[in-house]
Every structure is written in C-alpha cells, then in structure tokens.
Amino acid sequence: MSDRRRLRIISACAALCVALGAGAVSAQKFAGLAATPPLGWNSWNHFGCNVSEETLKSAADQIVSNGMKAAGYQYVVVDDCWQGSRDKDGNIGADPKRFPNGMKAVADYVHSKGLKFGIYSDAGWKTCGGRPASRGYEFQDALTYARWGVDYLKYDWCNTEGLNAEGAYQTMRDALFAAKRPIVFSVCEWGTAKPWLWGKDVGHLWRTAGDVHDCFDCVVDHGTWKSWGVLQILDMQEGLRAHAGPDHWNDPDMLEVGNGMSTAEDRAHFSLWAMLAAPLIAGNDLSRMRPATREILTNSEVIAVDQDRLGVQGFRAYKLGNVDVWAKALSAGGVAVTFLNRGTTTASMRYNWGTHRIEDLASKTDFDFAKKTYQVRNLWTHRALGSTKTDLLLNIGAHDVVMLKLNP
Numbered sequence: 001m002s003d004r005r006r007l008r009i010i011s012a013c014a015a016l017c018v019a020l021g022a023g024a025v026s027a028q029k030f031a032g033l034a035a036t037p038p039l040g041w042n043s044w045n046h047f048g049c050n051v052s053e054e055t056l057k058s059a060a061d062q063i064v065s066n067g068m069k070a071a072g073y074q075y076v077v078v079d080d081c082w083q084g085s086r087d088k089d090g091n092i093g094a095d096p097k098r099f100p101n102g103m104k105a106v107a108d109y110v111h112s113k114g115l116k117f118g119i120y121s122d123a124g125w126k127t128c129g130g131r132p133a134s135r136g137y138e139f140q141d142a143l144t145y146a147r148w149g150v151d152y153l154k155y156d157w158c159n160t161e162g163l164n165a166e167g168a169y170q171t172m173r174d175a176l177f178a179a180k181r182p183i184v185f186s187v188c189e190w191g192t193a194k195p196w197l198w199g200k201d202v203g204h205l206w207r208t209a210g211d212v213h214d215c216f217d218c219v220v221d222h223g224t225w226k227s228w229g230v231l232q233i234l235d236m237q238e239g240l241r242a243h244a245g246p247d248h249w250n251d252p253d254m255l256e257v258g259n260g261m262s263t264a265e266d267r268a269h270f271s272l273w274a275m276l277a278a279p280l281i282a283g284n285d286l287s288r289m290r291p292a293t294r295e296i297l298t299n300s301e302v303i304a305v306d307q308d309r310l311g312v313q314g315f316r317a318y319k320l321g322n323v324d325v326w327a328k329a330l331s332a333g334g335v336a337v338t339f340l341n342r343g344t345t346t347a348s349m350r351y352n353w354g355t356h357r358i359e360d361l362a363s364k365t366d367f368d369f370a371k372k373t374y375q376v377r378n379l380w381t382h383r384a385l386g387s388t389k390t391d392l393l394l395n396i397g398a399h400d401v402v403m404l405k406l407n408p
C-alpha cells in the first residue's frame with residue numbers, strides 16, 4: 001500500500017472516530033441541573049387547557065409576591081395547549097390567540113422576575129390535548145426552546161403508539177443536549193415502561209404514576225385511563241426509592257394543594273411529597289390562594305425536608321392500623337418522621353420511640369432510639385416536642401399528618 005493511501009485510510013478512520021466520539025458526547029443529559037428536587041408551579045392541575053400569556057405572567061408575579069420564590073420555588077411551567085401550529089419550515093409556534101407575543105416574551109417576563117421558564121411537549125404525534133407534538137421534530141423543537149430561553153421541559157407520552165419509551169426519551173435528551181441550553185428534562189411517561197430503571201441517564205425526574213386527582217382517597221375512571229388520589233399514588237411509590245437520588249428523582253406527579261381538598265389533606269399531601277423527595281410543583285390558582293394554602297406551600301421546614309441534600313427518598317417504616325409511620329434520613333444525622341392518619345376519624349396513640357427503631361437500608365443509617373436520643377421538632381406547629389426519651393402522645397386528625405424532625 002502506498003504511503004499516501006495509508007495516510008488517507010488513517011485520516012478517514014480519525015474522522016470516523018471523531019464523529020463517533022461526538023455522538024457519544026451528545027448522548028447525555030445536562031448533568032447537575034436538579035441536585036435537589038425541582039420546585040415550581042405548573043398550569044395544568046388548575047387551568048388545564050385554559051392557559052394564556054396572562055395566566056403565566058400572573059403566576060410569576062404571584063410567586064414573587066406571595067413568598068413562594070423566597071421559599072425556593074423556581075420554575076414557572078406552562079403545560080399542554082400553548083401550541084398553535086408549525087410554520088412551513090416545521091417550526092412550532094404558540095397559539096396566537098392565547099400567546100399573542102409568542103413564548104419568548106413569556107420566558108423573558110418570567111426571567112425578569114428572577115424565575116425560570118418551563119414548557120411542555122409530547123413524544124408522540126400529538127399532545128394529550130391534541131396539539132402538535134415533537135415526534136420527528138425533536139432536534140428542531142429543542143433548538144426552538146433553547147432560542148426562547150426555556151429552562152425546563154415536561155415531555156408527555158400521549159399518541160406514541162409503536163414507540164419505545166426509553167428510545168423516544170433518549171432522542172429528546174440528545175436533542176436538548178445538542179441545542180446547548182441547560183434544560184431540566186421531566187419525563188412524563190406515567191410509569192408504564194418503568195422509567196425508574198432507565199431514567200437516571202435520560203432525565204432529571206420521571207413520573208412514576210398516572211395523573212394525580214384532586215382528592216385524598218379515590219380512583220377516577222375515565223374509561224381508557226384512570227387518575228388517582230393522594231393515598232393511591234403514595235402506595236404506588238413502594239419499592240422505587242432505590243432508583244432516586246440527586247439529579248434523578250421519582251416524580252409522583254404535581255401538587256393538588258389548594259385545588260379543593262381539606263386543609264388537613266393538603267397538609268398531608270405536601271408533607272408526604274416532601275418525605276418522598278418529590279419535585280414540588282404547585283398547581284393551584286395563585287391569584288386566589290387562601291392563607292391556609294399559602295402557609296402549606298411556603299412551609300420552609302417541610303420544604304427543607306424535601307430539599308435535603310442527602311437526597312434520600314423516604315419510606316414507610318411502620319404501619320400501625322390506619323397510621324403509617326414514614327421516615328426520611330437527612331443530612332447531619334437527622335431524620336424526618338411523619339405520622340399519616342389514612343383513616344376518616346381521629347387516630348390517638350402513645351408512641352414509644354425505643355421500640356420503633358428505624359433502619360434505612362438506602363442511606364445505610366440506623367436510628368435506634370433505645371441507644372441514641374434525638375431532639376424532636378414539630379414541622380407544622382414549629383415547636384420543640386422534647387426528646388425521643390419520652391413517649392409521644394399523638395392525636396392525628398382524619399387524613400392529616402404529624403410531621404417531625406429528629407435531630408441528634
């Protein structure tokens with residue numbers, strides 16, 4: 001073989017290696033965007049398809065003025081139905097009636113408030129609301145979102161017949177990475193293809209269940225699909241916590257706090273989602289929020305449990321009749337303990353810490369209260385409750401919680 005020919009072969013091979021290498025580089029998510037579970041607000045649970053520029057701007061205003069921003073809420077996310085049609089080149093545009101100034105104007109407004117902007121699309125041909133989705137347009141849509149200044153993408157799973165979930169979400173992950181703007185990727189596949197098994201390298205959070213419904217203990221049958229109450233979704237989380245951690249969270253769906261449940265139920269819902277290290281994405285009408293709802297959504301001690309940097313999802317340690325005892329190991333050797341009354345009448349009990357050791361296999365911590373004493377603090381009354389040396393006297397209202405933090 002002539003030297004020239006050999007050189008040509010070597011350089012062709014080098015070009016191929018660079019191309020393959022570039023491929024490997026793009027096959028990743030933007031790491032580090034969700035060291036703790038995302039906190040934000042999304043339009044769907046209250047507004048459904050009825051969204052507009054005004055809805056989003058007003059939500060951003062409220063998050064700043066009602067203390068949610070100070071409490072850590074960051075993302076303002078428009079869900080389904082913002083889309084209009086694609087132009088002749090295939091570029092997606094906003095619904096001109098609802099968003100007359102386009103989505104970049106909304107993103108700019110949200111950014112001007114010191115918040116981040118999230119958007120919604122779907123891996124199929126159409127979104128669940130029948131709008132144009134991203135199938136076949138993934139790289140083009142990702143570039144559009146990057147140009148608009150999007151910081152978060154919720155990517156749904158309607159109208160995806162014949163598609164492989166892991167592959168479809170990988171395609172969008174790669175498209176986002178290629179568009180070069182760090183965008184949190186929220187996998188909304190409802191848990192059907194077990195995204196907890198492959199989601200870590202694909203997104204920052206993934207839905208583990210179907211849609212939440214605004215009720216504490218119910219199942220709503222819509223014919224071809226069902227939506228679920230807080231308790232139903234809670235029970236579906238069993239066995240999933242080993243898959244979650246910093247930058248890759250199980251998502252039991254967004255919050256229904258302030259959308260119609262009782263204050264006790266809202267408090268329990270919020271506490272349990274914090275115990276699950278779940279993304280806390282509010283979904284109520286912030287312009288008409290009752291003080292009790294605001295108090296729940298901005299309880300910084302409960303939010304701190306959710307956001308604890310150890311990033312270990314909590315678990316049900318005991319089931320005592322109608323009362324679940326949930327535990328979540330925290331950094332600095334502490335543990336959050338939440339007593340949930342699943343029943344519809346008040347539950348009263350005397351709880352002895354010493355006989356209820358909590359062994360957390362995920363964080364490899366053993367809370368043996370017979371051997372070590374912890375100081376107890378109630379995260380809803382914001383009061384100290386003595387130590388684990390004395391029995392706890394509990395009166396937990398129907399569908400309510402007592403949420404505690406134990407410090408060594």
Ligand code: GAL
Nearest residue numbers: 044079080128129156188211
């Ligand atoms: C569902 C999704 C909901 C909401 C809705 C919009 O599939 O789980 O959270 O996004 O679609 O149509």
